[in-house]
Amino acid sequence: MIFIVVNPHAGGHRLERVAHLAQYLRQAGLHVEIGHTQYSGHATMLARMAARTPGCTHIVAAGGDGTIAEVAQGMAGADIVLAILPLGTANVLARELGLPFDVARVARIITAGGSRRVWPGRLRSSAGEGLFVQMVGVGFDAHVVHHVSLRLKRAVGRMAYVASMLGALRQYRFPPMTVTVDGAAYEAASVIVSKGALYAGKYVLAPQSMQAERLFSVVLFHSAGIGATVRAGLALLRGNLGRLRDVTIVQARVIEISSPAALPVQGDGDARGFTPVRIDIADHPLRIAVATDRSGI
């Protein structure tokens, strides 16, 4: 049985793609069930229920990175493959793993049965504990996520983040934080802890993907203010963030972030409360459906 968890509010809207995927899978003789999320966090409940259903081999997350993270949480530790139908705004994990956006190819990957192992991150903040699959940000980018207009996001997709970023450049005061990276303390104005190399779609944040490792890339932004943030943004667009003198990139297993003021936190592009924060690797890896060399997809 294949269970498809659909976030009808994910950025891509193209819900007819879910019906097409179900059709392809049924034509291949598979039993398919579909559940639509009704509220934030519901994908975890649906995935947990599906994972307990005898005969369930795959759970498909039809949405963006936030939906994938919620599904991952619900199936944690189960011997089931997570497949991805990218329907989100940025779909960073799908790009990172080179997964297809084409529905027929997603169906072929599921029927071929191949998968690869990735290690999600675990985030603890004022909003509680949960998994993330791509990245966590504390400071400037989290402020942008906390203030993005959902109506605008639904209307214009990623441009809504640009609008929120322009507002943040004027409003955000860059309160300092202490980031403890495997025991070593750094002062920073902002930080992004990433499992992947990519950020906000296709932009290169970190030198390499850590998806297959029990490690994170920690990108520390030491300078505060508009000038430093614009410089970092331009370097991100050019893919050479690591060359900036006020940016440090290190690899780590456990990250703790504390600050005198409560600072905003985002995980996989969704607001996840405020500092203090602890980040480590999840207890269980995920198996993600991918094309293998032999499947010829």
Ligand SMILES: Nc1ncnc2c1ncn2[C@@H]1O[C@H](COP(=O)(O)OP(=O)(O)OP(=O)(O)O)[C@@H](O)[C@H]1O
């Ligand atoms: N029925 C719902 N109503 C409101 N929010 C929902 C509902 N279902 C899911 N959500 C929330 O929507 C959030 C955003 O979804 P998701 O990340 O899948 O899409 P996205 O933000 O457009 O894509 P991306 O993360 O790739 O940019 C999820 O974190 C989830 O909690």
